[in-house]
Amino acid sequence: MAAPLSIGDFSRATHMSLKALRHYHRLGLLVPEVIDPGTGYRRYGANQIRDAQVISRFRQLGMPLAEIRALLEAPTLQGRQRLITGHLDRLEGTMHQTAAAVASLRDLLAGPPPATAEVTHRSQPETLAAGISDVLDLALASVWYQGAIGELLATIAAQGVAPAGPPGGIYDGDLFARERGPATLFIPVDREVIPAGRVRTEVVPAAELAVIVHRGGHDGIDRSYGALAEHVASRALAVEGPTREYYLAGRHNSADPADWRTEIGWPIFRTGA
Amino acid sequence: MAAPLSIGDFSRATHMSLKALRHYHRLGLLVPEVIDPGTGYRRYGANQIRDAQVISRFRQLGMPLAEIRALLEAPTLQGRQRLITGHLDRLEGTMHQTAAAVASLRDLLAGPPPATAEVTHRSQPETLAAGISDVLDLALASVWYQGAIGELLATIAAQGVAPAGPPGGIYDGDLFARERGPATLFIPVDREVIPAGRVRTEVVPAAELAVIVHRGGHDGIDRSYGALAEHVASRALAVEGPTREYYLAGRHNSADPADWRTEIGWPIFRTGA
DNA sequence: TTGCTCCTCACGTCACGTGAGGTGGC
DNA sequence: TTGCTCCTCACGTCACGTGAGGTGGC
Numbered sequence: 001m002a003a004p005l006s007i008g009d010f011s012r013a014t015h016m017s018l019k020a021l022r023h024y025h026r027l028g029l030l031v032p033e034v035i036d037p038g039t040g041y042r043r044y045g046a047n048q049i050r051d052a053q054v055i056s057r058f059r060q061l062g063m064p065l066a067e068i069r070a071l072l073e074a075p076t077l078q079g080r081q082r083l084i085t086g087h088l089d090r091l092e093g094t095m096h097q098t099a100a101a102v103a104s105l106r107d108l109l110a111g112p113p114p115a116t117a118e119v120t121h122r123s124q125p126e127t128l129a130a131g132i133s134d135v136l137d138l139a140l141a142s143v144w145y146q147g148a149i150g151e152l153l154a155t156i157a158a159q160g161v162a163p164a165g166p167p168g169g170i171y172d173g174d175l176f177a178r179e180r181g182p183a184t185l186f187i188p189v190d191r192e193v194i195p196a197g198r199v200r201t202e203v204v205p206a207a208e209l210a211v212i213v214h215r216g217g218h219d220g221i222d223r224s225y226g227a228l229a230e231h232v233a234s235r236a237l238a239v240e241g242p243t244r245e246y247y248l249a250g251r252h253n254s255a256d257p258a259d260w261r262t263e264i265g266w267p268i269f270r271t272g273a
Numbered sequence: 274m275a276a277p278l279s280i281g282d283f284s285r286a287t288h289m290s291l292k293a294l295r296h297y298h299r300l301g302l303l304v305p306e307v308i309d310p311g312t313g314y315r316r317y318g319a320n321q322i323r324d325a326q327v328i329s330r331f332r333q334l335g336m337p338l339a340e341i342r343a344l345l346e347a348p349t350l351q352g353r354q355r356l357i358t359g360h361l362d363r364l365e366g367t368m369h370q371t372a373a374a375v376a377s378l379r380d381l382l383a384g385p386p387p388a389t390a391e392v393t394h395r396s397q398p399e400t401l402a403a404g405i406s407d408v409l410d411l412a413l414a415s416v417w418y419q420g421a422i423g424e425l426l427a428t429i430a431a432q433g434v435a436p437a438g439p440p441g442g443i444y445d446g447d448l449f450a451r452e453r454g455p456a457t458l459f460i461p462v463d464r465e466v467i468p469a470g471r472v473r474t475e476v477v478p479a480a481e482l483a484v485i486v487h488r489g490g491h492d493g494i495d496r497s498y499g500a501l502a503e504h505v506a507s508r509a510l511a512v513e514g515p516t517r518e519y520y521l522a523g524r525h526n527s528a529d530p531a532d533w534r535t536e537i538g539w540p541i542f543r544t545g546a
Numbered sequence: 547t548t549g550c551t552c553c554t555c556a557c558g559t560c561a562c563g564t565g566a567g568g569t570g571g572c
Numbered sequence: 573t574t575g576c577t578c579c580t581c582a583c584g585t586c587a588c589g590t591g592a593g594g595t596g597g598c
Contacts (some may be wrong), residue, residue, distance in 0.1 A: 004506045008551065011450040012516060013502030015411075015495045018552085023588055039596055040553055046506040049499040056495065057381055060374040065587070078309045084382070088375065095368065101333040102361065108330055111355070138288075177284040177291045179563090222288045222329065226322040229286030233277045233319040240576095243285060281577065291578085296562055312570055313579055338561070432554095452589090 007032075007066055010044040014052040029069050030055060032141040038254040050167050052132050056137065062094075068259060119231040119258040121270060124207045124244075127165070130156050130193040131186035131202035138179040142218065145169070148185040148198070149252060168246040170204070209265035210237060215255030221264070240266035277283035280305075303328060324482040325471040335367075336360050336365040373492040379495055381531050393506040394543060397480045397517075400438070401427050404459035405464040406474035411452040415491065418442070421471070422525060428472040429462060437461040441519040443477070455515075482517065483510065490530030497537055503540050514540035 011018055024030040025042065032042035037115065051072060056256060058068045067083065071099040074080045132148045149167060156163065165188035174181030210232050214224035225243075228244035232238050254260065284291055297303040298315065303324060305315035324345060331341045340356065347353045381510035405421045423438060429436065438461035447454030457475065465474045483505050487497035498516075505511050527533065 004501070006510060006551080008446060008450055009502065009506070009511060012446050013499055015449045015498060019587085019589060020587085022553090027587095033322050036596095041596080042552085049503055050345040053381060053496060053499055057378045059587090061371060061378065084378075091371065091375070095371070097363065098334065100366070101330055103365070105330045105334070105357075106325060154419055163396075172283050173281060176288045177281055178539075179290050203364070223326060225288060226326055228287055229282065230319040233282065233286075236277060238277075238282060245282055279577080290562085292563060293561085295579090300561095311568095315578085333562090338563080 005044040005046060005048075007042045010042075010048070010052070014056065016052060020164075024055065024065075029065060029068070029072070031138045036190060041059070042268050049130050051236060055112050056191065058087070060118075061087065061091060074165055083117040088109055100217070104220040108223065117122045119210055119212050120227060121208070121210055121268065123270070124209050124265065126206040127186075127204040128186045128190070128192070128203050129168075129186035129202050130161070130199050131184050131204070131262075132198045133182065133184040133202070134198070135180065135182050135199070136175070138175055140184070141175070141217050144183070147183065147249065148249075149247075151197055152187050152199060153252065155196050156193055157192055158196075160190050161191065161193055163191050166248050167250075167252075168204070168244060207241065207244070207265070208239075208268050210268045211263050211265050213248070214259060214264055215258075218260075218262070221262065224262075228264055230232060232266050232268055236269075237268040239267050239269045243267070278317040278319060278321075280315045280317070280411065283315075283321075283325070287329065287363065289325060289329060290535055294515050296321065297328065298479050299473065300338060300342070302338060302345070305431055315328075318326070331442075332362060333362070334360065336441055368494075374488070377440055377493040377496075381382070381496065383395050384531060392485050392501060394481070394541065395433065396543070397482050399479040400461050400477040401457035401458075401465070402441075402461045402475050403472050404477070405454065405471045406456050406457040406473070406475070407471070409448070411454075413458070414448070417456070418458065419524065420522075424470055425458065425472060426525065428469050429466060431459060431469075432466055434462050434464065434466055437463050438522075439521050440518050440525075441477070441517060443515050443517050445515045480517070481512075481541050481543040483541045484536050484538050486521070487535045487537055488531075491533075491535070494537070497535075501537055501539050510541040510543075512540050512542045513540055516540070 005013065007018055007021055010016075011021060021030070021042075025032060030048065033045035034043040035041070036043070037147065054072065055068055058071065059065075060149055063071075067087065071080055071083045074083060093141065130152055130153060134148075136144050152167065153163075167185065170184040170186070172181040172183065175183055184204075186202055189201075190203075193199060195201070209218045210228060212228040213233075214221050214226050244263075245268060246263040246265065248261040250260050250262065278286065280291055280294055285293060293310075295304065296313075298305060303321065306316070306318040306321065309316070327345065328341055331344065333340075336344075340360065344353055344356045347356060403425055405425060407417065407421075409417050425440065426436075440458065440460045442459070443457040445454040446457065448456055457477075459475055459477055461477075462474075466472060468474070483501060485497050485501040486505075487494050487527040517536075519536040521534040521536060521537065523533050523535065
């Protein structure tokens, strides 16, 4: 049985555009069964309709073509299942993110900004801590945080070391400016920890900070960053240095983001007073 | 009060990347309060943080920059509200679409394809009908269908004309090949209708059709198209002509897509038998 | 023979990211 | 003075869409 479908017929059969079909051919993703050597006319086999449908579905779900190719070429059912569930998980993530952005948008449009009055200044002394340091992508910061806080808590508990204060994070400017940069998550401790896994003893340097308390989940945290930056900028207090966060209450205390409280610290120049 | 924030500080305050900030400046979407004429250094005002946050939020929600600009420039609260709710509605649409694609994907991966045995051949006689014809974008087909079927039913009812059969649609190949093309939705009637709104009397031409019945909503209808095309192609029956659909049961009968039944007709060459 | 289908470039779109190469500011 | 910040091109990315200009097939 010859390959009987012209590109037009194949388009009607699969509801894919001609441009898309030629594009997939160029990429080698969906190669026509026969290509007329004289005219270049494409002929698709009826059995290629299934592949086309798989491609359509995953494109509708935003899967990149490179990944779809890997999916079609995966030799085992397990491999395919892994790629698919991986993508569906990420999809779930973006849907959560969208829902969070909608909620956060509602806040931004409805409510007044966090009052500048809430900003305080304080001298943060040098602190001994158990910490994990990494260079990470901003988009993965939340995932990284969850893994790191878990490892930190488990590691110091295993060494019989009690936390001497709430956990904190140190975030380099590059993390925001270039969406990738150094970050440290730490838990203050009374004595040095034995290096284990990613955990090391760190000395968190002293700092003069302008501090605001952010209440709720971290989806809207940039509003508090904005309010804090506005406070610092309008008083011309800014100095160089990474921003900090102290997790007074977080996922490790409560499952409900409404209960969370995060201190954000912005490095400032402090006059004697 | 001068504009005190360097682009780096503004990035830290808003969690936007330098590249994005420069891009928004180039587009005139977020113009720094002061630009040093000598060095080109950008200086942002603390009061620009709010605008930046609005831009962030809507970008997270996939709103195009052109629309965000319109939003920021909209003079009235009403105008802004309209743009926002418009976008949120579209967002809801894409989330439904994603959910549908996930469900449809599950079907495609789990179940066998619609049995080819279900395909029948029939001669469709010429039919008098009330119809609406348009050139439309494939992406808007579902919306167009709902509006057109409503107008058709209301118009013939107003003229005291009863439907003489289930509604149908005629879909040009361009609608799939180029994602835009002519389409006609019609309801068979016993006598001519008086032109009103978009409704005209149409004569639906006779056709020889290969027919498959698609059960369920229209998100997975391309699978039935594929099965039908495969049947036709493997028997070398195809002839030119638009495809058709007959809505034996649809949204006008039941709110539950599981109840819907759609006949898909593919034009074929029919031997005497 | 006449449309119609199909072909291949080449370029555009969208929202930035990625360097290269250079300069101002503390 | 030395990094660091910031600057401007120019080009890349992703998944196609948009013509232009031309040719094969019924």
